Amino acid sequence: MLPFVLNRVAQGAVILVLVSFVAFGISVAAPGNAMQTFIDPNVPPEQLRAAEARLGLDQPFYVQYVRWVGEVARGNLGYSFRTGRPVAAFVGSRIGPTFLLMGTAFAVTLVLALWLGTATAARPYSALDYGVTGAAFAGISVPSFFTAMALIYVFALRLGWFPTSGLEDYAAGHTGIALFLDRLRHLVLPVTVLVLTGAAELVRHVRSAVLEELGQDYVRTARSKGVSERAVLRRHALRNSLLPVITLVGVALPRLLAGSVITETVFAWPGMGRLLVESVFARDYPVAMAINMLAAVLVLAGSLLADVLYAAVDPRVRYS
Amino acid sequence: MTTAAAVPSVTAGPGPRAWRRFRRHRLAVTGAAVLALMALAAVLAPWLAPHDPYDLAVGPSGEIAFAAPPSLAFPLGTDSVGRDVLSRLLYGGRVSLTIGLVAALVAISVGSLLGVVAGYYGRGVDRVVSRFADAVSTFPALFLILTVSSFVAPSIVNVIVIIGFLSWMPSFRLMRAEVLKLRETDFVEAATAVGAGDVRVMSRHLVPNALGPIVVQATLGVAEAVLTESALSFLGLGVQPPIASWGNMLADARSITVLQSQPWLWLPPGVAIFLAVLSINFLGDGLRDALNPRAGR
Numbered sequence: 001m002l003p004f005v006l007n008r009v010a011q012g013a014v015i016l017v018l019v020s021f022v023a024f025g026i027s028v029a030a031p032g033n034a035m036q037t038f039i040d041p042n043v044p045p046e047q048l049r050a051a052e053a054r055l056g057l058d059q060p061f062y063v064q065y066v067r068w069v070g071e072v073a074r075g076n077l078g079y080s081f082r083t084g085r086p087v088a089a090f091v092g093s094r095i096g097p098t099f100l101l102m103g104t105a106f107a108v109t110l111v112l113a114l115w116l117g118t119a120t121a122a123r124p125y126s127a128l129d130y131g132v133t134g135a136a137f138a139g140i141s142v143p144s145f146f147t148a149m150a151l152i153y154v155f156a157l158r159l160g161w162f163p164t165s166g167l168e169d170y171a172a173g174h175t176g177i178a179l180f181l182d183r184l185r186h187l188v189l190p191v192t193v194l195v196l197t198g199a200a201e202l203v204r205h206v207r208s209a210v211l212e213e214l215g216q217d218y219v220r221t222a223r224s225k226g227v228s229e230r231a232v233l234r235r236h237a238l239r240n241s242l243l244p245v246i247t248l249v250g251v252a253l254p255r256l257l258a259g260s261v262i263t264e265t266v267f268a269w270p271g272m273g274r275l276l277v278e279s280v281f282a283r284d285y286p287v288a289m290a291i292n293m294l295a296a297v298l299v300l301a302g303s304l305l306a307d308v309l310y311a312a313v314d315p316r317v318r319y320s
Numbered sequence: 321m322t323t324a325a326a327v328p329s330v331t332a333g334p335g336p337r338a339w340r341r342f343r344r345h346r347l348a349v350t351g352a353a354v355l356a357l358m359a360l361a362a363v364l365a366p367w368l369a370p371h372d373p374y375d376l377a378v379g380p381s382g383e384i385a386f387a388a389p390p391s392l393a394f395p396l397g398t399d400s401v402g403r404d405v406l407s408r409l410l411y412g413g414r415v416s417l418t419i420g421l422v423a424a425l426v427a428i429s430v431g432s433l434l435g436v437v438a439g440y441y442g443r444g445v446d447r448v449v450s451r452f453a454d455a456v457s458t459f460p461a462l463f464l465i466l467t468v469s470s471f472v473a474p475s476i477v478n479v480i481v482i483i484g485f486l487s488w489m490p491s492f493r494l495m496r497a498e499v500l501k502l503r504e505t506d507f508v509e510a511a512t513a514v515g516a517g518d519v520r521v522m523s524r525h526l527v528p529n530a531l532g533p534i535v536v537q538a539t540l541g542v543a544e545a546v547l548t549e550s551a552l553s554f555l556g557l558g559v560q561p562p563i564a565s566w567g568n569m570l571a572d573a574r575s576i577t578v579l580q581s582q583p584w585l586w587l588p589p590g591v592a593i594f595l596a597v598l599s600i601n602f603l604g605d606g607l608r609d610a611l612n613p614r615a616g617r
Binding site for chain 1: 451452454455456457458459460461462463464466467468469470471543547550551554555556557567570573574576579580583586590593594597598601602605
């Protein structure tokens with residue numbers, strides 16, 4: 001097991017290096033540089049060039065890259081063009097809400113997709129199957145901001161059950177249980193939006209994975225031995241069909257992150273995704289690039305975790 | 321003795337067989353029909369639109385209506401600047417569908433080209449390009465697209481280029497996988513034995529036989545591109561007003577007042593995107609089943 005994990009970590013590290021190339025390349029391609037943003041435009045050009053030389057901004061690409069990597073490793077992600085504050089702290093303060101949103105959405109998506117996927121695979125071509133598959137197609141075809149708007153319209157504006165935006169009701173100053181419940185109320189609509197898209201994708205894959213397992217010989221043996229259909233599903237088919245699902249879960253993280261951008265913007269959720277949109281609009285490249293790098297690291301970690309989980313569950317993978 | 325006319329066309333090539341399989345997929349056929357209708361409406365927009373999508377819409381008694389609800393003169397109402405929503409919806413369809421189609425074509429072309437080259441030459445080239453694809457795929461798609469969109473002035477062409485050049489990875493992987501499979505087949509071996517050059521083998525043998533999955537991927541790519549463009553335009557980084565696109569029409573509803581009291585502004589473009597993408601997805605599903613039949617679904 002350990003050599004497998006080390007191997008995967010090494011591969012991940014290679015990708016991370018490449019990712020940093022891409023990220024740095026994009027930052028360099030961005031119009032303007034730090035000088036032009038922080039400097040008084042009345043500064044004479046010779047002073048500007050002297051300052052650039054002093055800061056190393058006239059060095060070749062690869063030299064700047066190495067220095068940049070050194071700084072990032074030390075936790076210095078630069079300073080925001082917009083606020084002048086250190087990027088690392090700025091972005092760090094927004095990670096929590098995004099994790100809260102994505103974590104909840106992920107858990108609900110997983111449960112929902114596994115449940116519906118197995119249920120429809122057990123009764124293929126039934127009314128339930130057509131209903132769920134139809135809903136799944138609808139789920140992947142609707143733009144998430146439209147779903148968000150429709151949900152806000154129905155449940156927040158018309159019915160008043162949930163708030164229209166935000167993480168919590170700051171004005172009310174809740175604490176303890178009341179705060180928890182308030183946050184929960186604010187979570188419902190954004191999580192629903194994310195779940196509708198995410199589960200729609202996952203449920204079709206779970207369904208085909210379980211269907212394929214149900215067609216295997218060992219299932220036929222179990223059935224002929226008289227094992228109840230429920231036990232066949234739960235104790236045999238479901239476990240083995242989890243393998244492709246684990247891989248899919250690894251792919252789910254980038255999609256969830258991308259989905260968070262729109263959802264956080266529509267619901268004014270103070271998370272990473274919305275910060276990205278704000279920074280991009282303000283041409284605040286240090287913050288935007290830091291968020292991109294962070295997202296890439298998260299995705300890599302997620303896929304590494306998925307691979308390790310897969311290897312833990314399926315011994316064949318470890319020894320290949 | 322059977323006559324030629326009585327012999328069923330089971331001996332027909334893969335094309336007609338796939339078409340027959342496709343026809344049986346009712347949802348896919350419906351999807352294709354709806355999509356064709358929407359495309360037709362988009363092409364005929366200048367003749368179908370009752371008003372000019374950029375100008376103030378003048379009503380029957382010469383009045384100009386701002387944010388007016390649907391009426392006979394303006395079947396989908398008017399927006400806050402006084403333009404007819406139906407006309408903007410039709411012209412917006414032209415923009416959104418075109419961007420979706422062209423961006424997907426760009427992505428497919430780039431991805432397939434890289435895939436064929438990487439799969440055929442293998443080893444060093446393959447490793448470098450595959451790792452590069454992995455690195456770019458590690459960033460969530462919308463993140464990179466958003467960031468790069470801020471580097472340039474937003475325009476239709478820029479949107480197409482950015483989406484196209486950041487969505488090539490799936491078709492790259494697909495083409496590469498197909499080429500790796502096809503490389504070992506007899507006819508490719510025969511072609512090289514006869515002295516066919518690399519380009520000839522790639523263009524006349526590998527690519528045409530990999531077309532099936534590529535076509536399916538292209539269809540799904542159009543769906544994704546339409547959704548991405550609408551997200552970009554909704555956020556304000558895609559198609560800029562006054563040019564209408566379904567995405568930026570939805571951006572009007574970013575205020576609570578519009579959301580609550582003027583549903584004719586955001587429901588039509590949202591439903592339009594939904595219908596278009598749904599039809600494309602049904603079509604893609606049908607194509608997938610028609611071109612790669614599996615025993616039992």
